Amino acid sequence: MFNNPFSMVVAIVLICAIAGVLRARFKAQHGIYEDEKGKDIRFHDPEADRLRSEVKQLKDRIAVLERVITDERGPRELDREIEKLRDR
CATH class of the missing domain: 1.10.287 (Helix Hairpins)
Incomplete structure (x- = not known):
């Protein structure tokens, strides 16, 4: 399946995208958001x-x-x- 470099790069990008979505979902469930600088802020x-x-x-x-x-x-x-x- 991953016998050429292009498919490996696509797989890595896909894994990173899924991880980013899951991380954002987890933070949203716990009331954490990012400001303009990327710093995590807990919603009070x-x-x-x-x-x-x-x-x-x-x-x-x-x-x-x-x-x-x-x-x-x-x-x-x-x-x-x-x-x-x-x-x-």
Whole structure:
């Protein structure tokens, strides 16, 4: 198949082109793009940061609720815990 130099050059160019497309696809999936100088820059999504913060807050609230439900403290302590959740 690769018995002449022309076919070898075509195969090498084709392999490099495929590798470039796969590299660009991988970078795009992970939010990385190149600037004018060819330097890689990671895209910063403020929406993602807001969602991470919200998930953390919800996990904290769930932890408090689990602790309140499983604790065997009195109803007065339960009322305080619920008020803490409302204040957030």
